[in-house]
Amino acid sequence: MALRDWQNALGQLVEARASGRDLPPVLETLDGLELEEKDRAWLRRVAGTPGFELTAYVPRWWRHTRVMRSARFTLAALRESREEVLRTYLRATPCTTLFFVSEGLSFLEYVIRTTALPHVRAVAEFEQALWALRREASSAPSSPQVLSSEDVLAPHPAATLVTFDASPEALLGALLTGSPLPQEPAEPHPVLVAPGLPRMWRPATSEEARAFAACAPSATAGALTALPDVSPEVLSALLAAGALIVRQA
Incomplete structure (x- = not known):
């Protein structure tokens, strides 16, 4: 044998x-x-x-x-x-x-x-x-005080944008309490998961979702602010959340 x-x-x-x-x-x-x-x-x-x-x-x-x-x-x-x-x-x-x-x-x-x-x-x-x-166990990197249009931005390796079909607060509340799940509305609800957020996530605006998606694999700040309704303040919010990082030259 x-x-x-x-x-x-x-x-x-x-x-x-x-x-x-x-x-x-x-x-x-x-x-x-x-x-x-x-x-x-x-x-x-x-x-x-x-x-x-x-x-x-x-x-x-x-x-x-x-x-x-x-x-x-x-x-x-x-x-x-x-x-x-x-x-x-x-x-x-x-x-x-x-x-x-x-x-x-x-x-x-x-x-x-x-x-x-x-x-x-x-x-x-x-x-x-x-x-x-x-698992990444990393904190949000510090963002520059003034963002130049030539700065190259990229998504943080551990940051993600997830699209819910209902309000994230309503959906997660239903999961925690066992109550009925909300009906799926027509409009998407983007949710940002990033290392600089206190609870690791928050609802994202449609402008933030547009900028984050356009940043893969990378894009200049100038190219991003050329998108509809994407302002420097939108990029600053994503940088503060740790969702985007500035690539060093």
């Missing part, structure tokens, strides 16, 4: 059960491994034992717990779809980390990629941006 093949087969069985996937596809691969027949028979039997079920339950419970603690806003936005989305995430996404935030970010990326539910994608992007800002 090849010990490596036996270990790989047992590990794949545990991982499949822990993720909620079917075991037969894994069991069908046993015939192609360097195993003695008694070892194949043992692997087929062990998959139905209480000890195996407990071994598979622990990593599934641990992954579930990591997501529950690291993606609370998004899980609240999912409402009655929460458990089903969690199950499909665990089934579709192999476990690659033992850390809470990394698992939470993986779940948020999955939700952003797959959901079509009202508000959920924006909430997941918002929560993802908050975690990115916390």
